[in-house]
Amino acid sequence: MQIRIYKNYEALSEATANTMLQTIQLKPNAVICLASGHTPLLPCKLFVQKRKEQNVDISQTTFLGLDEWVGVPPENEGSCHFFLNNTVFNPLGLNKNQFHVFDSISKNLEHECEKMDAAISSKAGIDLMIVGIGLNGHIGFNEPGVSFKNYSHVIKLDEITVTVGQKYFSSQTKVLKGITIGLQHLMEAKKVILIANGEKKAAIIKKTIEEKVTEKIPSTIMQIHKNGLIMLDADAASLLPQNYLHETE
Ligand code: GLP
Numbered sequence: 001m002q003i004r005i006y007k008n009y010e011a012l013s014e015a016t017a018n019t020m021l022q023t024i025q026l027k028p029n030a031v032i033c034l035a036s037g038h039t040p041l042l043p044c045k046l047f048v049q050k051r052k053e054q055n056v057d058i059s060q061t062t063f064l065g066l067d068e069w070v071g072v073p074p075e076n077e078g079s080c081h082f083f084l085n086n087t088v089f090n091p092l093g094l095n096k097n098q099f100h101v102f103d104s105i106s107k108n109l110e111h112e113c114e115k116m117d118a119a120i121s122s123k124a125g126i127d128l129m130i131v132g133i134g135l136n137g138h139i140g141f142n143e144p145g146v147s148f149k150n151y152s153h154v155i156k157l158d159e160i161t162v163t164v165g166q167k168y169f170s171s172q173t174k175v176l177k178g179i180t181i182g183l184q185h186l187m188e189a190k191k192v193i194l195i196a197n198g199e200k201k202a203a204i205i206k207k208t209i210e211e212k213v214t215e216k217i218p219s220t221i222m223q224i225h226k227n228g229l230i231m232l233d234a235d236a237a238s239l240l241p242q243n244y245l246h247e248t249e
Pocket residue numbers: 035036037038039040066067131132133134139140141161165
């Protein structure tokens with residue numbers, strides 16, 4: 001696991017966007033899995049902007065949505081699908097067959113999981129995952145206690161996730177379950193970048209890097225990924241020992 005620390009959110013976002021572009025330039029038919037939430041907002045915007053400026057061909061690229069709130073439709077501005085549509089899929093002008101997301105209002109969520117797993121297998125795996133981190137160490141909706149061996153699954157949301165999750169919705173929204181790509185997919189992905197910014201993430205980032213690998217803190221899985229990278233702004237890195245800080249870019 002590598003750690004890179006950037007002076008601020010803008011620099012972190014720029015580096016993330018550049019990595020996404022480089023991945024596609026090296027492999028035009030790359031499969032890229034994206035988290036939603038506040039952290040990936042600027043990285044995704046910069047990616048779309050730079051893609052246009054540099055005229056990078058994305059006609060063969062596939063995008064996957066990492067997770068979704070169960071029961072929240074894509075028209076709801078708090079849904080992950082809404083975020084990805086607005087920030088990435090629509091601005092890029094993707095064809096329908098170029099992205100896969102969970103339909104979390106489906107009556108058959110198990111089938112949704114099977115469809116996602118099949119989409120990933122048919123593309124021979126994920127090339128790049130850009131994930132965020134919850135205050136409880138979740139990645140996607142892989143909540144504390146989840147098995148590292150899970151592929152896509154439906155999960156009861158942790159209390160912290162239910163409470164913090166309200167920040168995405170304009171009015172109180174009942175969310176009890178999530179549907180998510182699993183950590184076995186993450187382990188099999190060719191490259192995983194966990195991004196975090198802001199002081200509020202500093203404590204969980206310290207645990208992610210320093211605690212023993214445990215399913216109680218799903219993000220500790222980053223320590224055992226063969227090509228895992230944690231990219232932080234200075235605030236999210238503020239509780240790490242000084243020896244990490246020389247890496248600041
Ligand atoms: C959310 C999402 C995750 C996201 C994380 C952090 O609940 N399910 O995919 O990465 O929590 O979100 P944010 O970037 O808004 O802090």
